[in-house]
Amino acid sequence: MPSTPIISDCQKHGAPAGEKCTIKATGGGAYKYADLFKEKLGICLDKEDEMDCLVAGSNFLLKAVHTEAFTYMDGQKEFVQIDHDDLYPYMLVNIGSGVSMIKVDGPGKFERVSGTNVGGGTFWGLGRLLTKCKSFDELLELSHRGNNRVIDMLVGDIYGGMDYTKIGLSSTTIASSFGKAISDNKELEDYKPEDISRSLLRMISNNIGQISYLNALRFGLKRIFFAGFFIRGHAYTMDTIAVAVHFWSKGEAKAMFLKHEGFLGALGSFMSYEKHGFLNLKVHQLVQQSPVDAYHGGDKIHDPPNGELNENRSIDCSICLS
């Protein structure tokens, strides 16, 4: 479903009777649901460009939040200190239903250099069909318990258990995602949903990591930040993306993730109030749990990789209407 990140001041302050209530919105949802908002709530959506908002949100977070960016490898999360004077250029990869790859050169200066239609929607859509899962969380939970080697064809499966050392492929490298399904003489119901989900997650995350790195290489970008609602702080997703970037860059590049990964567009949309003359955008960090923590903390798989639950703070932004 296209996102509808919306931040409203009307709800808080109330629009004077008879006055039109307008709120900022971005993403496809700002178009798709505009009539519904008008009809049911009497609210007009003031549309902001999705890419503008993603970049504004990302730039803001990387500058304002000390522990926003982190690397993730072998179950270890390491925060990266961002030098504000050396932030640009960087690659922002937003993984929603589809994936956008954006080269960011400065505040408001960016180019969407690539993308892929194999993204979060593919994982959820294919996963739902193949496993009969009823929710995304269920599918993600399954992946945690699965073993992709049951379905994926590994280099070792092709080379009689051996590495293919000459071209740098270990026997455990996936040679062909879902490749075993061609020779197994098995039907869908013979596979465990856990294993299907794991293979699917690995295939998609790996592919995104690879395409992102190749695009970063194309533009000589050292840093790649991965964000979007698909990631959801899920250890295995981040690990697979990080391994893909590590593998393809031969260890030269590191994938970085954002703590507030799913809210870039919403944040950027909110920040555009400032652009339109609402000065005094005030930002401060609160010590309350954010919605991010709520779903990261409530479920074992989503536990922050090194138990830093208290590390996560919500960001409280407020605007003073002038």
Ligand SMILES: Nc1ncnc2c1ncn2[C@@H]1O[C@H](COP(=O)(O)OP(=O)(O)OP(=O)(O)O)[C@@H](O)[C@H]1O
């Ligand atoms: N609870 C959830 N329900 C559905 N999808 C979820 C959930 N949590 C994470 N996701 C993932 O997030 C994806 C959607 O992310 P998001 O809402 O950011 O994308 P979008 O705005 O629809 O996509 P795009 O950026 O391509 O327009 C889903 O396809 C799924 O992979």
Ligand SMILES: CC(C)(CO)[C@@H](O)C(=O)NCCC(=O)O
């Ligand atoms: C179409 C958008 C930008 C909507 O958010 C997103 O879903 C996306 O980047 N899709 C990938 C499209 C492509 O570049 O192949």
